[in-house]
Amino acid sequence: MTTGALSRPDALPRPAAAAGAATRLLRLAGDRADVGQQLRATLDRLRRRWSAEDVDDWAEGALALVHANAGGRCLALFCRLTDMSRGAGAAALAADACAAAELARRAGSKAAAAALEAAPAVAARLAPPDRARWWAALSRLARAAPDCVEPLVERSAIVLAAGGAHGFKDFVAAGLKAGGGDRGRLKAFFTLADPAARRLLERSAGEGGFHELERGLVLFGAALWGAPPRLAALEGVGAAPAAQRVSLAGDLIRMPHVYRGVPADAAPGLYRAALAHAMAHRVFGGPRRPAGKLKPLQIALVGLIEDARVEALAMRRFPGLRALWGPWHVARPVAATNAALLMGRLARALFDPDYEDPDGFVAKGRRLFADASGRLEDPTLARAIGGLLGNDIGQMRLRFDPKGYVVEPLYRDDNLGLWDFGDEPDAQAEEIEQAVDAARPRPEEDDDGRVADAPPREEAGRAREVEPDGAGQAIASYPEWDRAAGVERPRWTTVRDAPAASGDRRALAAALEALPGFRQRIARLVRGARVGRTARLKRQPEGFDLDLDAAVEAGVALRVGDIPEERIHRADGRRARDVATVALVDVSESTRDRVGAATVLEIEKLAVAALGAAMDAIGDRFAVRAFASCGRDEVRLTRVKEFSGRMDDAAMARLAGLSSGLSTRLGAALRHAGAELAPLRSHRKLVLALTDGEPSDIDVADPLDLAEDARRAVLALRRTGVDVFGVTLGEGCDARIFGRANTLPVRRIEELPARLSELYFRLARL
Amino acid sequence: MTTDLMPGALSAHAIRDEPYYRAVGDEIEIFAAAYAGRLPVMLKGPTGCGKTRFVEHMAWRLGRPLVTVAAHEDLTAADLAGRFLLAPEGTVWQNGPLTMAVRGGAICYLDEIVEARQDATVVIHPLTDARRALPLEKKGELVPAHPDFQLTISYNPGYQSAVKDLKESTKQRFVAIEFDYPAPAVEAEIVAREADVSGEQARGLIEVGLRSRNLRGQGLAEGASTRMLIHAGKLLRAGAPVDAAIRAAILLPITDEPDLREALGAAIAASLPAGLAA
Structure with missing residues (x-):
């Protein structure tokens, strides 16, 4: 049996094995007032169907529930499950009971009862091995976040529908990861109140989602209409899945995360069709009109005519759009049982001149639309034709369900943007827009595309408003690799601009001078580095x-x-030298550790001070960022030195003012360094990460996750032509992140010049 | 016309047949006026919009030979002015293309002058002001410009990096004529003529060009040039299917980024009628 591991937990206390499990069960619980009778009845029934051994197996499971103090309700529900799943074997049922007992111990009998209550429905959906996965995922959740078990059990059907048992397991893993240690966030995730959870469910249904396609869509829109469209993903409300139709609000086009049931290879075409339709509204549509006293059916019909009108105009301008939209018009002349079906056929008839439909209503709509073909630019056209057709459909006595109605075909929008319902939707649009803007990664750029070189904000008087906890303003968000799920989670980390403190630069300078010849050796190395562009020499x-x-x-x-x-x-x-360098200084708590006589952070400061002075002297472009994190929403970056600034007293003071604290989310810091280097025009680009080499964060249980993410960030940077080197301080550093050749272990500060010369040697050869 | 009177070396540079050029504004009049005053001219504009063709046309119209030098990052002053070479009897002076034009009264066209080394851009300074002379430093000679000599340079401010900009002292010596891609109807006429395709096909190719030019700054440094559209047209003319021709002449050369290429390809497909896009 595949579920054997769960079926006989040896840890359970067992009375003398002489008596069979069924006998022991009856002895312990047979006389209970609440379930005694039900247990005896179930056992009687099972004895008629099964061998004595099987019955004992089953009873072993029930005993596990008794020993876990799961309560009468759990036993009763287990009997119910047994009755309802006739086809299931004794071992599988016992496994269910043992898993429920485990839940009862970890998360309480209420959670176990909820799981047993949901079990028959789950059993109907999943084969035994998958059922075990479901139980195992719940058990994992019970260990990490017991109060989330019940909410998730109640939503099992939704989660299983999206991704099956494997998806369920991944969902739990992702939820634990997303929530970190925060109970509130975990709860929000597993009650599906967190949009991230819903997004995950939608994405697990298939690839080809909005986030993968967004950039291509913006380019497509820009190429066709001249200006890049503003796009955002639609968020669902509450546990309801997000809508499956595009929605227009203000100048924002909101698109579904995924179109469920659409194969991945058809998704790009569908999204393009949807964008082109939305843009047709935008370009050829009129202003919003008051809905007034129009009935839902009339509103739907006017929307349908308006769709046809703007599409016809758009196809005059871009004839190839017909091929983009055509495949999604699949309505056929079958017997119309309700108004929505007939309207789908009308939509096709107005779009597709070759479509044949015998229905009189469809023919009339076609005729009215054809008669108006000379004045398609008239925005009131839809209202007029829609009004006429509305009367007809009313007389046909076809049922119209306004709540269940969705615009067909799939690529069209919900048409709510056409109407003014008098509820100030502008304010709503603005709200959405603000939320979208806040979430958008946006390294601040000035006119020529460089990352703004505003002076670091140590002077409190000039500082922008900073959140009181010092986490700083969000400046960008980056994806992160999820090792367990094997996917990249978009917009997972938020990088914040943390203010710099001012420290004692004189002490730092003195410490640097105290190292004999150190500064000079570094300066010589930097000066001698062959990092220029090649040229013909005469x-x-x-x-x-x-x-x-x-x-x-x-x-x-x-x-x-x-x-x-x-x-x-x-x-x-x-x-000429042509190199831009970002030094990333790890200032996490672990940099407090001592390496020899000094702490990691002290060594880092000395190294950066010497490097900074050397690069400053010969005019290399050089920036210094310190990073530490407190969960994925708070990757703090401190700007110690800008590319444009000098390594002057103020920069030295900021460097001296760095202090150890929080965790190391190296991947996000690397991605941000890459984003800062991207707009620079330099022959060579270099990221120098000074770290103790062990990424970790409070919301990530397995440090390997972040190490793998950092490794992937390094690879991604390398693909864009940025060389990444890790100066790793302290023992036990993992060479996998930066690659063996690009890892420069430094155990004492005196070793730095030697490692640096290796770095420049490699750089010259690359 | 006056080709017979030209020194031997320049006769090869004479333009005998009229190069096709479709004027889009007053550029012909401006150039002719500048030539009448022997003022140096700077042609500004994106790649492939007809700058070189325009100079050829003007040289033909004015009856002057045209000496064209494509500047590159190794181009030095000596490459323009000339140098001593060794012959059995001793050193001989070999005129560079610029000296040849200065002596013979040709129009000298320096294409993408900013690509050249600094010393090469400075050597043209004395030719572009009242002195109108070319000093040959190595030879110790000052060559006065032939009365018919004129200097024209091209300059594309868009794609050079900030480090490679013309010096202010160079820029201010020139009369500038700005070029851009012609209006769609005119560009269609040009493509139809140059590639020998139908008006409908040419109009379709113009749509393709517009799509790509919309992406200028969105990932593309430049949109598809008129020259690119003509290339696509020539492929069509030779019987290539439309999508293959557009792919080979435009999509593949213009970008290496797969996302961008796919988005542009989809936008192009959306803007062409089904018959043409097939």
């Missing part, structure tokens, strides 16, 4: 080509009897 002693001018001069010299100059070649060489 008058070289050797090379691939003759330097014509030098060769002629040498020839002349030979003829007049002079000693010719030997350097008559041209060669490739490196010219």
Whole structure:
């Protein structure tokens, strides 16, 4: 049996094994007032169907419930489950009971009872191995967040519908990860009140969701209409799944996270069709009109005509849109049992001239629309035709269900944007917009696309408003790799701009001077680094080509009897330095650890001070960021030095003012460093991460998760041409994040120059 | 016309047949006026919008030979002005293309001048003011410009980096004519003529160009140039299917980014009638 592991928990206390489990069960619970009779009846029935051994197996499960103090209700529900799942074997049922007993111990008998109550429905949906996965996921949740078991059990059907038993397991894992240790957040996630949870469910239904396609859609929209459209994902309300139709609010186009049931390879086309339809409204639609006293049916019909009108206009401008929209018109002339079906056919008839439909209503709609083809620009057209058709459909006595009505075909929007219902939807749109803007990653950029070089905000007087806890303003959000699920979670981490404190720069400078020759060696290394762009050099002693001018001069010299100059070649060489560097300084709690005589943070400060001074002296572009985190919503980045600023007293004071605290979310910091380097024009781009090499955070149980995420961030940066090096301080550093060759272990500050020369040596060869 | 009177080296640079050029504004009049005053001209505009063709057309119209130099990052002053070479009997001076034009009274066209080294841009300074002379430093000679000589440069401010900008002292010596992609109807006429395709096909290609130019700054440094559209048209003319021609002449060369290429391809498909996009 696949569920064997659960079926016989050896940890359970067992009385003398002489008596069979069924006998022991009756001895312990057979006389109970609440379930005694039901237990005896169930056992009697089972004895008729099963062998004595099977009955004992089953009773073993029931005993587990008794021993776990699960209560009479659980026993009764177990009997009910047994009666309801006739096909199930004794072992499978016993496994159910043992798992429920485990839940009872961890999360209380109420949670166990809820699970047993949901079990028959789950059993009907899942085969035994999958059922065990469901129980195992609940058991995991019970260990980590006991009060979330009951809410999740109640929503099992929704979660299982989205992704099956595996999806359920992943959902629990993702929820525990997303909630971190925070009970409120966990609760919100597992009651599906958290939009992230709903999004996860929608995404688990299939690939090809909005987030994957967003950039391509913006480009598509920009290419067609000239300006990039503003897009956002639709959030559902409460536990209700998000809508499956586009919704227009203000100039924002909100799209479903996924179109459920649409295969991944059809999704890009569908999203494009939906965007093109929304843009047709935007470009060719009129202003919003008051809904007034129009009935829901009339509103739906006017919307249908308006859809056809703006699409016709859009296809005049872009004829290829017909091929984009066409495949989604699938209505057929079948017997119309309600108004919605007939309206789907009318929608197709107005779109597709080759579609044949015998229905008189459809034909009339077609005729009215064709008659008006000369004045399609008239925005009142839809209202007029819709009004006429509304009367007809009313006389046909077809049922119209306003609550269940959805616009067809799939790519069209809900048409609520057409109407003014008098409930100030503008305010609503604004609210949505603000929420969207806040969530959008937006490194602040000035006019020429560089990340703004505002002075770091140590001067409290000029500071922007900062949240009182010092976490700072959100400046960007980045995805993070989920190792367990094997997917990248979009917009998972939020990077905040944390204010810098001012420290004792003199003490730092003195500590630097106290290291004999250290600063000078670093300066020499930095100066000697071959990080320039290649260029043709003339008058070289050797090379691939003759330097014509030098060769002629040498020839002349030979003829007049002079000693010719030997350097008559041209060669490739490196010219001006052209490198931009970001130093990322880990200031997490663990940098308080001592490495030899100094703490990790002290060594980091000395290294950055020496590097900064050296790069400043020769004019390399160089920025310093310190990072620490407190959960994924709070990755704090402190700007110690900007690319444009100097490594002056103020920067040294900010460097000296760094203090250890919080955790290490290295991946997010690396991605942000990459984003800051991206707009710079430099031949070489370099991220130098100074860390104790062990990413961790309070909301992540397994440190390997963040190490893997950081490794992927390094790889992604490398793909964009940024070299990432890890200067790892302290023992036991993992070379996997940066790659063995790019990991520079430094155990004492005196080792830094040697490691740095390795770095520059590698850089010159790359 | 006057080609017979030209020095031998320049006769190869004479333009005998009229190069097709469709004026989109007053650029022909401005250039002719500048030439009448022998003022140096700067042609500004994106790649592939007809700058080079325009100069060829003007040289033909004015009856002057045209010496074209495509500047590159290794182009030095000596490459423009000339240098001594060794011959059995000793060193001989070899005129560079600029000196040839200065002596012979040609129009010298320096394409993408900002790509050249700094010393190359400075060597043209004396030619572009009242002196109108080219000093040959190595030879110790000052070559006065032929009365018919004129200097034209092209300059695309868009795609060079900030480090590669023309010096202010160079910029201010020139009369500038701005070029951009022509209006759709005019561009269709040009594409139809140059690629020998039907008006309908040309109009379709213009739509393609507009789609890509909308993405300028959204991931594309430049939209598809008129030259690109003509290339696509020539593929069509030779019998290539529309989608293959657009892919080969426009989508593949213009970007290496798959997302961008797919989005642009979809937008192009959406803007072409089904018959043409098939």
